[in-house]
Amino acid sequence: xxxxxxxxxxxxxxxxxxxxxxxxxxxxxxxxxxxxxxxxxxxxxxxxxxxxxxxxxxxxxxxxxxxxxxxxxxxxxxxxxxxxxxxxxxxxxxxxxxxxxxxxxxxxxxxxxxxxxxxxxxxxxxxxxxxxxxxxxxxxxxxxxxxxxxxxxxxxxxxxxxxxxxxxxxxxxxxxxxxxxxxxxxxxxxxxxxx
Amino acid sequence: xxxxxxxxxxxxxxxxxxxxxxxxxxxxxxxxxxxxxxxxxxxxxxxxxxxxxxxxxxxxxxxxxxxxxxxxxxxxxxxxxxxxxxxxxxxxxxxxxxxxxxxxxxxxxxxxxxxxxxxxxxxxxxxxxxxxxxxxxxxxxxxxxxxxxxxxxxxxxxxxxxxxxxxxxxxxxxxxxxxxxxxxxxxxxxxxxxxxxxxxxxxxxxxxxxxxxxxxxxxxxxxxxxxxxxxxxxxxxxxxxxxxxxxxxxxxxxxxxxxxxxxxxxxxxxxxxxxxxxxxxxxxxxxxxxxxxxxxxxxxxxxxxxxxxxxxxxxxxxxxxxxxxxxxxxxxxxxxxxxxxxxxxxxxxxxxxxxxxxxxxxxxxxxxxxxxxxxxxxxxxx
Numbered sequence: 001x002x003x004x005x006x007x008x009x010x011x012x013x014x015x016x017x018x019x020x021x022x023x024x025x026x027x028x029x030x031x032x033x034x035x036x037x038x039x040x041x042x043x044x045x046x047x048x049x050x051x052x053x054x055x056x057x058x059x060x061x062x063x064x065x066x067x068x069x070x071x072x073x074x075x076x077x078x079x080x081x082x083x084x085x086x087x088x089x090x091x092x093x094x095x096x097x098x099x100x101x102x103x104x105x106x107x108x109x110x111x112x113x114x115x116x117x118x119x120x121x122x123x124x125x126x127x128x129x130x131x132x133x134x135x136x137x138x139x140x141x142x143x144x145x146x147x148x149x150x151x152x153x154x155x156x157x158x159x160x161x162x163x164x165x166x167x168x169x170x171x172x173x174x175x176x177x178x179x180x181x182x183x184x185x186x187x188x189x190x191x192x193x194x195x
Numbered sequence: 196x197x198x199x200x201x202x203x204x205x206x207x208x209x210x211x212x213x214x215x216x217x218x219x220x221x222x223x224x225x226x227x228x229x230x231x232x233x234x235x236x237x238x239x240x241x242x243x244x245x246x247x248x249x250x251x252x253x254x255x256x257x258x259x260x261x262x263x264x265x266x267x268x269x270x271x272x273x274x275x276x277x278x279x280x281x282x283x284x285x286x287x288x289x290x291x292x293x294x295x296x297x298x299x300x301x302x303x304x305x306x307x308x309x310x311x312x313x314x315x316x317x318x319x320x321x322x323x324x325x326x327x328x329x330x331x332x333x334x335x336x337x338x339x340x341x342x343x344x345x346x347x348x349x350x351x352x353x354x355x356x357x358x359x360x361x362x363x364x365x366x367x368x369x370x371x372x373x374x375x376x377x378x379x380x381x382x383x384x385x386x387x388x389x390x391x392x393x394x395x396x397x398x399x400x401x402x403x404x405x406x407x408x409x410x411x412x413x414x415x416x417x418x419x420x421x422x423x424x425x426x427x428x429x430x431x432x433x434x435x436x437x438x439x440x441x442x443x444x445x446x447x448x449x450x451x452x453x454x455x456x457x458x459x460x461x462x463x464x465x466x467x468x469x470x471x472x473x474x475x476x477x478x479x480x481x482x483x484x485x486x487x488x489x490x491x492x493x494x495x496x497x498x499x500x501x502x503x504x505x506x507x508x509x510x511x512x513x514x515x516x517x518x519x520x521x522x523x524x525x526x527x528x529x530x531x532x533x534x535x536x537x538x539x540x541x542x543x544x545x546x547x548x549x550x551x552x553x554x555x556x557x558x559x560x561x562x563x564x565x566x567x568x569x570x571x572x573x574x575x576x577x
Binding site for chain 2: 041067
């Protein structure tokens with residue numbers, strides 16, 4: 001087989017197994033072969049030695065990433081992947097990777113174009129996943145705010161004898177006058193009225 | 196106010212950055228510094244090289260490795276400030292310690308004998324055809340690595356052949372010991388104290404006892420940034436110098452520990468940080484067994500002076516561990532990375548007396564000594 005066409009063996013190292021699964025699927029859809037998916041931990045090096053990947057894609061949130069740096073020190077008979085940024089000429093890819101929290105290690109002789117394309121897929125998935133997580137967090141936050149506001153409204157209605165509309169208007173005015181969030185106003189009201 | 200982003204790793208020796216920020220030393224220099232906490236040395240390297248941070252708390256040998264392009268990335272880095280001296284310790288698993296203790300029951304109190312006892316065990320293991328012992332260091336290019344090698348060499352052990360050295364981040368050392376992936380380690384604080392307090396390891400010897408007053412971390416910047424931002428660089432050095440001086444004052448200790456213990460900074464228990472600052476080498480069975488007064492030196496003995504001779508020692512170790520080519524010019528490389536003149540010019544202008552030389556001869560002074568009117572610490576090797 002033409003060596004340039006041989007499949008690149010990719011190993012994913014990610015603390016977040018859901019994100020790793022998404023990325024593995026995406027890489028597969030792009031025609032790349034993910035040979036292993038592992039969590040970062042102290043035994044990482046022996047896992048790499050077993051799999052002998054051509055490329056490792058790793059999330060940079062784990063301190064265990066440093067374990068992979070010792071690959072550059074291991075003996076030359078067995079060429080291990082080294083950090084990818086040294087060979088990639090396109091600095092934007094590197095900066096995007098750093099900002100998205102993903103990095104790569106590649107073995108000698110792996111085709112640059114394919115490395116770049118794998119990294120681009122990884123960056124896109126990491127970003128997408130982060131956006132999804134942020135959205136979830138925001139939804140959760142909004143739900144919690146709504147719960148607080150409802151509770152404060154109920155306290156105002158039952159203890160001050162106002163209508164729901166009046167309670168809401170009073171809270172909104174407070175929020176605007178003091179320039180604080182509605183949820184904060186609600187929290188203040190709850191802390192006063194619940195006693 | 197000028198904005199500066201600085202990356203750091205949550206270790207007790209990042210203290211000057213935290214204090215310069217919290218006590219207003221950066222602000223007094225007109226600098227608005229954002230401290231960016233990082234989880235790995237690789238992240239610090241990538242972010243510094245590609246401009247995500249302007250400066251970083253780095254292992255001194257990383258600057259040589261990156262400048263020479265060892266381990267993948269190549270960029271000319273420089274430093275004009277050292278975070279202090281010492282602070283590391285070598286420890287071993289309880290199992291290995293128990294084996295070692297059979298050769299000498301008082302091993303805990305005899306750090307200078309530890310490598311010799313280890314040698315007996317390694318020879319025995321080798322004749323039994325057992326696997327070599329594994330020692331962890333925090334990064335391939337670290338004082339931890341070279342101090343460990345020097346300690347092994349002191350008993351005639353060959354680090355290239357007779358042990359296996361691997362990288363394990365300090366936060367994973369306890370787990371690696373528990374899973375028997377490593378037998379020993381050389382790490383800094385608060386992790387050395389942490390491993391011992393967890394009951395998984397015993398400290399054999401401190402870095403100070405391997406090389407009295409060894410270099411450790413430095414403030415790394417790219418040469419390009421240093422050339423383009425000379426005034427800001429000098430202001431950073433002044434602020435960090437003032438912070439180091441603040442840290443050295445005994446009556447600031449309580450406040451210092453409180454800052455470091457904050458989750459955004461080092462985030463370790465106050466008691467562990469306190470042990471580390473006081474050089475109390477803790478042992479789980481005996482509460483604490485001995486005190487090493489110069490366990491970490493943040494300011495005195497010119498601890499912040501970036502000696503080119505320190506850089507040369509590091510480069511020599513890199514040669515001996517086959518990390519760099521034999522024909523690399525050590526003196527020239529050290530000069531191009533360690534901006535000793537910049538430090539002198541900057542700190543002298545604050546009215547501080549400093550020696551006029553960039554080198555000192557290490558390995559000759561068993562006691563503190565005076566160089567051009569300035570007190571320096573002992574500098575002997577084990």
